[in-house]
Amino acid sequence: MPAPSDILSDPDISQAYEDVRSDKSDTTWLILKYASATSDSLTLAAKGTGDIAEMTESLGDEAAYAYVRMKLGNDEYSERVKFAFVIWQGPNTKVMRKAKMSFQSGQVKQVIRTYAVEIQTSDKKELEEEAVTLKLRKAMGANYDRQGSSY
Template sequence: MSLSTPEILTAYDAVRSDKSPINWLLLGNATPTSQQLTLKATGEGGIPELIKHLNPTEVAYAYVRVQYANDAESVRVKFALIIWIGEQTRVMRKARVSIESGEVKKVLAHHSVTVDAGEVRDIDEEEIVKRARKAGGADYNGGRG
């Protein structure tokens, strides 16, 4: 399975770039019976927009840029990888995730936080920012989000 397609790599670079408004990408199967992952969507609306593209019957991989301020002068940028296994996903499809996610992590390599999610409520932006702060070292809020 090759994930190093020009579309995926271009979207990945766009999410990582401070100059690009694109702040998330979503990989998923091209068709319900396909084993090939393709770029399903990208967007500029962050996690609230991304979650609208998640299907409870599918597996998907999302890569998202999150920003937070440590103080008035500094904004930090971190990246999260979300492994989505919709709660109604078929068992055989779920079984491929462990191998597949390893391949995805090689291509979407630079992330501070990995989130395993089966329901939209598992993808909490505040919680992701908290985890990104901890992963990033200095926490100017004394551990408070």
């Protein structure tokens, strides 16, 4: 098996990760894709400054990894920045690639280290802003939204 440094040798990957993490950068998401159908090497396929919907549109139909910065909070004073790591298995992801991804995602996590939730999915509905926000809120613990409560 290749070492993490081999599959993630693209220097743009580390820079994009730092940009998504940085409060000083406008970059809010990145997508890593395999260099080719037979390659295990990942490349920075896309990055952007929009919301998770923009990122989701850029995922495509093949296997990919994504990282997104999201702001949560009820008002400007309680706003928190949280990160989600996405393991995307689009509808055209081959069976062998899916099997390899379970191992390779561990290598990707050696570069993309900091996130509140990990979402492994092949369904774009699971990447809608409301669904991801709910997962992030659960990961944070206390949820002060009164929606769905008996109060």
